[in-house]
Amino acid sequence: MDDWTTPHDRVLAQRNAEGWMFLIEAARDLRTTGAIAPSGKTLARLLTDPVDERGARPVNVLEVGAGTGSVTRALIPRLSSGSRLDIVEANPRFAARLRHLVHAHPHLAGVGERVRVHHTYLEQLGTGHRYDVIVSGLPLTNFTPARVEAIMDRYLDLLEPGGTLTYFVYRGTRYARSLTATRAETVRHRGVEEVLADFQRRHATGCWTVWPNLPPARVWRLRRPADPAAPAITPTALAGRGR
Ligand SMILES: C[S@@+](CC[C@H](N)C(=O)[O-])C[C@H]1O[C@@H](n2cnc3c(N)ncnc32)[C@H](O)[C@@H]1O
Numbered sequence: 001m002d003d004w005t006t007p008h009d010r011v012l013a014q015r016n017a018e019g020w021m022f023l024i025e026a027a028r029d030l031r032t033t034g035a036i037a038p039s040g041k042t043l044a045r046l047l048t049d050p051v052d053e054r055g056a057r058p059v060n061v062l063e064v065g066a067g068t069g070s071v072t073r074a075l076i077p078r079l080s081s082g083s084r085l086d087i088v089e090a091n092p093r094f095a096a097r098l099r100h101l102v103h104a105h106p107h108l109a110g111v112g113e114r115v116r117v118h119h120t121y122l123e124q125l126g127t128g129h130r131y132d133v134i135v136s137g138l139p140l141t142n143f144t145p146a147r148v149e150a151i152m153d154r155y156l157d158l159l160e161p162g163g164t165l166t167y168f169v170y171r172g173t174r175y176a177r178s179l180t181a182t183r184a185e186t187v188r189h190r191g192v193e194e195v196l197a198d199f200q201r202r203h204a205t206g207c208w209t210v211w212p213n214l215p216p217a218r219v220w221r222l223r224r225p226a227d228p229a230a231p232a233i234t235p236t237a238l239a240g241r242g243r
Contacts, residue, residue, distance in 0.1 A: 018068040018097075025091060032090060034139020035170070038067055039217070043168060043210045044074035046219045050133045050164040051078045058082030060129055062158060064122045065137035067094050069101045075135065076107050076115075085115045086127050095119035122151060130160045136167035141174075145191035152199045155222075162226035164205075168217040169196070171209065196220075 018038055026033045039047070048071060051061055058080055066072050066089045079085060087102070089095045098117045102108060108115055118125060122138065134155050140148050155165050174189050181189075200207075203222040210217045 018070070021093070021097070022068055025093065031142045032139070033067075034065070034137075034142050035067075035215075037214045038070035039137070039168075040070075040210070040213045041074065043213045043217050043219065044071045046208055046210060047071055047135050047137075047166045047168065048075045048078055050166060050221065051075060051135075054080070054132060056080050058084070059132040060084045060086075060160075062086045062088065062127075062129075062131040062134045063137070064088045064134065065090070065139070066098050066117075067091075067137060069098050071135060071137055072098060072101060076102075076105055079107070083114065084129070086125075086129065086131075087115070087117045088120060088122050088125050089117065090119075090121045092119055122154065129158075130163070131158055132160050132163045134159060134163070134165045136165065138167070140167065140196065141169055141189055141192050143192065144188060145195045148192050148195045152195070156203070156224050159224040161224055163224050165203075165222045165224070166219060167222075168210075168219045171216045171218055173215075 022033070022038050023036055026036045030036075051059060061075065061079065061083065063072055063075060063085065066087045072087060075085070087098055089098055095117055102115050102117060116127075118127070136155065138151065140151070143151070159165060174186070174193065177189055178186050199222060200220060203224065204220055205223045206221040208219045210219060
């Protein structure tokens with residue numbers, strides 16, 4: 001007989017295993033892994049809301065930095081029929097786990113060819129596609145400002161006009177770093193925030209704080225203009241949207 005008797009037991013066992021896997025990968029390389037635990041359900045839902053909002057139309061979706069698949073798992077059931085999903089993950093052990101998740105997921109039975117896991121860095125991705133929605137899990141505040149600028153430019157480039165990018169940053173990381181890190185690290189972190197603030201000023205349509213997450217996170221939603229002449233949203237209007 002099975003050791004886990006109910007589906008609930010199985011889900012708990014799977015979450016536990018993923019938690020440990022994440023922690024081990026963080027211990028191996030915290031800068032690339034970017035967290036010590038996978039995203040929680042509220043964060044995963046907020047990141048994937050733009051897919052749901054597209055309704056019944058098929059969508060092209062790109063998920064970058066999928067880790068153990070906590071966001072992927074929220075994303076897959078929200079894909080309408082005929083949609084395409086490309087998942088990019090740099091860590092080979094996470095990529096193998098994501099392949100297993102995709103192959104075993106009941107929602108994807110018979111449409112496997114529309115969902116692909118790419119074991120590569122985003123910077124080296126070449127799918128030849130554009131996307132309606134990009135969901136980013138990359139640990140941007142661990143990178144250099146120049147790399148973040150290149151990644152954000154790449155995201156905008158990969159989006160269809162009118163397409164949506166969601167990403168998150170953990171709250172309070174600069175403060176936490178300023179207590180322990182070198183001055184060069186603090187300056188690097190501030191530089192990344194400035195790069196992101198510039199993209200937010202030009203393209204943000206919303207932001208939300210997710211307190212029940214480890215650590216709490218701020219989700220940003222950016223939109224590639226459908227019409228390059230469309231007016232940007234002002235910071236004052238944006239401030240009213242936070243929750
Ligand atoms: C903070 S974790 C997020 C994992 C997952 N999306 C979640 O929310 O639980 C960041 C992930 O991005 C991956 N990663 C880091 N740099 C990357 C890059 N340049 N291209 C693709 N994946 C990358 C890491 O291996 C890790 O799995």
